[in-house]
Amino acid sequence: MSLDAVLDIAAAVFLVAGALLSLAAGVALLRFPDLLTRMHAAAKPQVLGLLLVLIGCALRLRTGVDITTLVLVGIFQLATAPVAAHMVGRAAYPHDDIRTDLLVTDELAAHLDRIAGARDDEVRA
Amino acid sequence: MKPDQMTPAEPTDPPRRPLSRAALRRNRIIAVTGLVAVWILLWGTFTWANVIGGLVVATVLLAVFPLPPVTFAGRIHPLPMLRFWLRFLRDLVVASVQIAWMALRPGHTPRSAIIAVRLRVNTDLNLTLTAEALSLVPGSLILEADRSTGTLFVHVIGVNSRDEVERFRRGVLELEARIIAAIGSSDEQRRVREVAHPPPPADLEGVPT
Numbered sequence A: 001m002s003l004d005a006v007l008d009i010a011a012a013v014f015l016v017a018g019a020l021l022s023l024a025a026g027v028a029l030l031r032f033p034d035l036l037t038r039m040h041a042a043a044k045p046q047v048l049g050l051l052l053v054l055i056g057c058a059l060r061l062r063t064g065v066d067i068t069t070l071v072l073v074g075i076f077q078l079a080t081a082p083v084a085a086h087m088v089g090r091a092a093y094p095h096d097d098i099r100t101d102l103l104v105t106d107e108l109a110a111h112l113d114r115i116a117g118a119r120d121d122e123v124r125a
Numbered sequence B: 001m002k003p004d005q006m007t008p009a010e011p012t013d014p015p016r017r018p019l020s021r022a023a024l025r026r027n028r029i030i031a032v033t034g035l036v037a038v039w040i041l042l043w044g045t046f047t048w049a050n051v052i053g054g055l056v057v058a059t060v061l062l063a064v065f066p067l068p069p070v071t072f073a074g075r076i077h078p079l080p081m082l083r084f085w086l087r088f089l090r091d092l093v094v095a096s097v098q099i100a101w102m103a104l105r106p107g108h109t110p111r112s113a114i115i116a117v118r119l120r121v122n123t124d125l126n127l128t129l130t131a132e133a134l135s136l137v138p139g140s141l142i143l144e145a146d147r148s149t150g151t152l153f154v155h156v157i158g159v160n161s162r163d164e165v166e167r168f169r170r171g172v173l174e175l176e177a178r179i180i181a182a183i184g185s186s187d188e189q190r191r192v193r194e195v196a197h198p199p200p201p202a203d204l205e206g207v208p209t
Helices: A001-030 A035-043 A045-063 A064-092 A107-124 B021-045 B046-063 B080-102 B125-134 B160-183 B185-194
Strands: A103-106 B112-118 B138-146 B150-155
Touching: A001 A035, A001 A045, A001 B080, A035 A045, A035 A064, A035 B080, A035 B138, A035 B150, A045 A064, A064 A107, A064 B021, A064 B125, A103 A107, A107 B112, A107 B150, B021 B046, B021 B080, B021 B185, B046 B138, B080 B160, B112 B160, B112 B185, B125 B138, B125 B150, B150 B160, B160 B185
Parallel strands: A103 B112
Antiparallel strands: B112 B150, B138 B150
């Protein structure tokens, strides 16, 4: 078997694995109970799925110009996906959409109460 | 004025030493190198025209949008860095499989928790890197960062008891230790070793379970 064929098969495996992970991320988005758990789905299987698809593409294309672009896509995905998840999660946090009945503990609420208390004191002073 | 719960905490700047001139120059060199590297990767070929073009773009960018001063006190330690990346990739795969399994498992509603973890090294760089890495490893997603105390608020999926919460808190601190081992200064590494288990923030003690 020639090297090209081996690389093509590897590329196919990576592409299918990446697509399956992205599918799982989509299913998770639909099935998870609230926004915060859904952001987990958007942050992790989706990122790895995309990275696998990028590796698959790189193995199939095999040209330097294309691969450098794919590397950039991967780096920026790793850097920005957590930030996006954080922004959405933080924007939605103290809200009815969060299923507090499913939380074992919520230490951010105590933190926010403390900040609100400190601000109240400042206003009074 | 009534304080409103929807706005995130104001970042109160902790007292930080102003950067020395040498540190500022080093920051600028790192930033220019990074931007030129991105520029060359975008074009895809390494030619002198690309390098010079990248330098021009980087200079203009840094002049128009100056970066906030980031203190990078340490240096890159290659072996711990490699260890961090290997562990990170493993974690990313485990995390993805875990979430995928949770999604496909019939009749299961995952329980979760929001926990506060106070990092031992309170620098912007460490806070950022730990938060970024945390969001991609199993079970955790960053919700809020408090710069003044160096505390991360993490949403954890798939925990069912206080014990698991505490185990997770230790996991976050281990991740921080790996990052500090890879890029921290000797002073920061000593702090991580000395404070093996930092006390939780005062207002969190006695939180009902």
